[in-house]
Amino acid sequence: MPDIALARHLADRLGFGPRPGDLDYIAKRGPDSWIEEQLHPAAALPKDVAARLDQLTTLKMTPVETFIAYGPPALQGVQDPEQRKEIQQRGRIVPAEAIEARILRAVYSPRQLEESLVDFWFNHFNVFDAKGLDRVWIGTYERDAIRPHVLGRFRDLLGATARHPAMLFYLDNWQNTAPGSPGAHGNFKGLNENYARELMELHTLGVDGGYSQDDVITLAKILTGWGFGDGSRMAAPGDDQARRKRGGAGKRPPRGSFVFAENRHDFSDKTLLGHRIPGKGEAEGDQALDLLARHPATAKRISYKLAQYFIADEPPPAVVDAGGATFAKTDGDIKAVLKTLFARAEFRDPATFNTRFKTPLRYVVSSLRATGATVRNFRPAFGMLQQLGQPIYGCITPDGYRCTEAAWLNADAMTRRITYALALAAGRLPLSEIPADQPPAPRGGAGRRQGHEPPVNAEALVATLGGISDKTRAVVAAAQPELRAALILGSPDFMRG
Amino acid sequence: MVSFDRRKFLQAAGAGTALIPFGRAAFAAAAGGGNKRLVVVLLRGAVDGLNVVVPHGETAYYDARPTIAVPRPGRDGGALDLDGHFGLHPALAALMPQWRDGTLAFVPASGSPDETRSHFDAQDYMESGTPGQKSTADGWMNRLLTELPVKRTSTSALSFGPTLPRIFAGPVDVATVPLGRAAANPIPLDRPVINAAFDQLYTGEDTLARAYREGLESHKKVMKDLQADMMAADNGAPSPITFGQDTAHLAQLIKQDPSINLAFFALGGWDTHVNQGASDGQLASRLQPLAEGLAGLATGLGKDYQDTVVLVMSEFGRTVHENGNRGTDHGHGNVMWVMGGGINGGKIHGRWPGLDAASLYEKRDLAVTTDFRSVIAAVLAGHMKLAPAQIARVLPAAPSADPGLMRT
Numbered sequence: 001m002p003d004i005a006l007a008r009h010l011a012d013r014l015g016f017g018p019r020p021g022d023l024d025y026i027a028k029r030g031p032d033s034w035i036e037e038q039l040h041p042a043a044a045l046p047k048d049v050a051a052r053l054d055q056l057t058t059l060k061m062t063p064v065e066t067f068i069a070y071g072p073p074a075l076q077g078v079q080d081p082e083q084r085k086e087i088q089q090r091g092r093i094v095p096a097e098a099i100e101a102r103i104l105r106a107v108y109s110p111r112q113l114e115e116s117l118v119d120f121w122f123n124h125f126n127v128f129d130a131k132g133l134d135r136v137w138i139g140t141y142e143r144d145a146i147r148p149h150v151l152g153r154f155r156d157l158l159g160a161t162a163r164h165p166a167m168l169f170y171l172d173n174w175q176n177t178a179p180g181s182p183g184a185h186g187n188f189k190g191l192n193e194n195y196a197r198e199l200m201e202l203h204t205l206g207v208d209g210g211y212s213q214d215d216v217i218t219l220a221k222i223l224t225g226w227g228f229g230d231g232s233r234m235a236a237p238g239d240d241q242a243r244r245k246r247g248g249a250g251k252r253p254p255r256g257s258f259v260f261a262e263n264r265h266d267f268s269d270k271t272l273l274g275h276r277i278p279g280k281g282e283a284e285g286d287q288a289l290d291l292l293a294r295h296p297a298t299a300k301r302i303s304y305k306l307a308q309y310f311i312a313d314e315p316p317p318a319v320v321d322a323g324g325a326t327f328a329k330t331d332g333d334i335k336a337v338l339k340t341l342f343a344r345a346e347f348r349d350p351a352t353f354n355t356r357f358k359t360p361l362r363y364v365v366s367s368l369r370a371t372g373a374t375v376r377n378f379r380p381a382f383g384m385l386q387q388l389g390q391p392i393y394g395c396i397t398p399d400g401y402r403c404t405e406a407a408w409l410n411a412d413a414m415t416r417r418i419t420y421a422l423a424l425a426a427g428r429l430p431l432s433e434i435p436a437d438q439p440p441a442p443r444g445g446a447g448r449r450q451g452h453e454p455p456v457n458a459e460a461l462v463a464t465l466g467g468i469s470d471k472t473r474a475v476v477a478a479a480q481p482e483l484r485a486a487l488i489l490g491s492p493d494f495m496r497g
Numbered sequence: 498m499v500s501f502d503r504r505k506f507l508q509a510a511g512a513g514t515a516l517i518p519f520g521r522a523a524f525a526a527a528a529g530g531g532n533k534r535l536v537v538v539l540l541r542g543a544v545d546g547l548n549v550v551v552p553h554g555e556t557a558y559y560d561a562r563p564t565i566a567v568p569r570p571g572r573d574g575g576a577l578d579l580d581g582h583f584g585l586h587p588a589l590a591a592l593m594p595q596w597r598d599g600t601l602a603f604v605p606a607s608g609s610p611d612e613t614r615s616h617f618d619a620q621d622y623m624e625s626g627t628p629g630q631k632s633t634a635d636g637w638m639n640r641l642l643t644e645l646p647v648k649r650t651s652t653s654a655l656s657f658g659p660t661l662p663r664i665f666a667g668p669v670d671v672a673t674v675p676l677g678r679a680a681a682n683p684i685p686l687d688r689p690v691i692n693a694a695f696d697q698l699y700t701g702e703d704t705l706a707r708a709y710r711e712g713l714e715s716h717k718k719v720m721k722d723l724q725a726d727m728m729a730a731d732n733g734a735p736s737p738i739t740f741g742q743d744t745a746h747l748a749q750l751i752k753q754d755p756s757i758n759l760a761f762f763a764l765g766g767w768d769t770h771v772n773q774g775a776s777d778g779q780l781a782s783r784l785q786p787l788a789e790g791l792a793g794l795a796t797g798l799g800k801d802y803q804d805t806v807v808l809v810m811s812e813f814g815r816t817v818h819e820n821g822n823r824g825t826d827h828g829h830g831n832v833m834w835v836m837g838g839g840i841n842g843g844k845i846h847g848r849w850p851g852l853d854a855a856s857l858y859e860k861r862d863l864a865v866t867t868d869f870r871s872v873i874a875a876v877l878a879g880h881m882k883l884a885p886a887q888i889a890r891v892l893p894a895a896p897s898a899d900p901g902l903m904r905t
Contacts, residue, residue, distance in 0.1 A: 190821020389659030411712030
């Protein structure tokens with residue numbers, strides 16, 4: 001049954017592991033054809049999931065609208081502290097809906113590679129949902145800056161993240177101002193290097209990519225004035241278009257959409273990484289992004305990170321080189337780079353099957369997929385991710401969550417995963433409950449609640465997974481029937497993918 | 498590095514940065530360092546050391562920071578004077594008793610010899626203990642574990658938080674302690690039938706099997722030690738998960754488990770590029786619980802405090818000048834905090850390079866005059882009683898230890 005083993009490998013690596021029936025589908029379709037299907041995603045979400053996502057209203061709003069509804073304008077003029085608190089609580093719906101959508105898509109979307117890439121690229125261009133205004137922009141950031149481009153051109157991803165208010169706020173560039181410029185006042189007084197540095201260190205070249213502190217300062221100058229409306233006039237959603245007509249004198253652009261404030265820009269001529277960038281305003285930033293996206297160090301770094309994510313903690317250098325060459329040849333076509341990686345013999349070598357320790361996200365989502373769970377309530381999954389140290393949108397630092405065994409395997413993680421496996425297998429997680437406003441905090445502790453869901457059937461689970469290792473099979477066969485599914489979900493086989 | 502009393506140093510100006518080689522006599526009493534403990538607190542994100550130990554005697558400090566400087570002692574929101582030249586941020590008032598009783602010292606202008614201003618690289622170097630060398634696979638606290646002259650147990654080293662930090666990476670297993678109240682929750686694996694079944698899945702010597710066994714063992718120990726206390730706490734009002742709560746746990750664990758030698762905490766939120774505040778504000782609101790947690794650890798340890806050293810460090814300092822957003826950007830030199838028994842405390846150590854334009858590193862940052870490794874080495878020698886050859890294995894190529902930091 002070599003086809004089933006390869007099918008399991010593809011399901012684990014390109015996506016979040018198999019759901020019941022997936023392996024048969026992949027094997028029947030053939031590995032290359034299935035990879036092509038994943039690279040050109042067209043399949044729709046299951047109807048009930050699509051219907052639920054359709055109810056998540058904040059995911060249909062623009063950044064300007066969420067800012068007005070849940071940001072500072074909602075608090076304007078409200079004095080009563082209780083009322084203010086109530087308004088602020090209401091704002092939690094934005095990250096909550098984004099988290100729910102992310103988990104539901106990861107569990108149910110047939111476009112599994114797309115969901116893996118959302119995880120990958122979000123972490124590459126990480127923002128943290130609890131930093132100030134990012135709480136109102138987190139959902140639109142993933143929707144507008146990440147999702148549309150995960151299989152597209154790297155330059156488009158880079159440009160979309162650079163102009164999204166969530167990134168401009170997270171790495172402080174919205175305040176980055178040429179000292180002494182006409183617009184310099186108050187909190188907009190001088191250079192802020194934060195975004196410029198991470199743009200080179202994390203988003204493109206890498207820390208050894210050959211830039212200097214002078215390049216950081218120069219790039220910060222190039223990006224002066226990149227921000228969003230200054231917020232002193234809170235505009236209606238329709239004003240977004242009016243803003244685009246530059247020079248509407250006296251009209252302040254709304255916060256929440258990208259704005260180039262030329263009165264805070266440094267218009268001097270600059271030299272970045274040895275390239276001349278004449279002072280001409282907003283276009284300097286695009287020229288710098290072109291330069292960074294096409295730099296050889298970027299090609300190599302992106303290829304390395306993708307190969308690490310999909311193949312091995314220490315990806316084979318030949319694979320990284322091949323991916324980097326494709327990146328350079330195709331001007332950063334992500335789909336082409338992935339095609340190169342997935343075609344490599346190193347990726348399909350059976351010796352690499354089931355060797356990667358799953359991140360908490362992969363572990364939790366793969367368990368919900370493999371058991372065919374009905375997930376209407378995303379909170380048990382999210383609570384588990386919090387316990388394991390990987391809450392969605394909760395990485396504080398801009399380097400994002402890592403994907404390696406060294407980052408996630410530790411003594412505490414093992415006992416927590418097994419505790420969760422026991423609760424899931426016994427049907428003790430309230431997964432199919434319709435989420436109430438304040439559902440009980442998931443503890444993952446078995447024995448607290450009884451009989452929320454039917455217990456997981458061990459034989460069906462083995463069939464979904466396309467078999468288990470001999471050692472696990474022997475232990476499972478000797479165990480009490482009610483422990484069998486938990487032993488599979490808590491086994492070394494299932495900790496890896 | 499020379500230990501120094503600042504005024505004496507100024508009299509002896511020109512003494513320079515000469516490092517006094519570590520002497521044999523200082524570790525003659527090496528045996529019996531068995532139940533000495535080291536607690537390391539890493540402030541991830543680069544805390545603004547110039548607003549922690551404030552050089553209030555320097556006009557240049559106030560010139561560089563028109564809106565975020567901590568005022569001189571005696572003024573409203575002023576620094577708490579330490580030695581006439583330096584003062585403590587007022588939010589750190591909880592630590593003044595330790596300063597006064599001589600168990601708290603600071604080493605300003607300390608940091609890494611590596612010039613990186615990348616958080617991730619700088620933290621990596623501070624945790625690997627090998628600045629500039631990325632290929633080091635393990636962390637220095639894991640290497641330290643192998644050098645301790647004691648029998649190792651599953652709780653010799655405790656890491657607080659859900660993931661194992663780089664500083665503890667390496668061959669020796671380290672227990673992770675959950676933060677806050679979760680630490681003492683019972684788990685289903687406590688039940689014999691379940692335990693026995695899973696034990697059979699994890700019989701090997703691979704990384705997962707080892708982590709599994711380590712996790713169960715440390716869970717049992719931690720639960721046993723904490724349970725009585727946690728039951729009492731559950732009856733009271735739920736308290737937020739704070740550093741103070743976790744240091745209280747640590748103090749209690751140490752009292753009940755003499756085999757604990759090392760503990761590590763990481764605290765985030767110090768990357769104050771925007772609106773960092775002065776006496777009040779963002780930075781102050783983080784410093785206060787840190788100080789209270791450390792002071793709580795000192796008092797909670799009781800007599801065990803005498804056998805404990807706490808080291809607080811951060812990957813690099815921040816720019817001397819405030820930026821355009823009333824914050825500070827990534828800089829170079831920072832300040833290290835050393836607290837505990839055996840410390841030559843109530844003193845500012847190291848050589849202060851000053852903040853005048855000519856003394857700044859790359860014309861913008863506080864210079865580094867004390868390598869962070871020499872401070873750690875001093876603690877390893879004077880407190881943990883390690884021999885020079887052992888220290889060289891923990892911190893390869895580190896400059897000599899500073900004998901003045903510890904009372905010998």
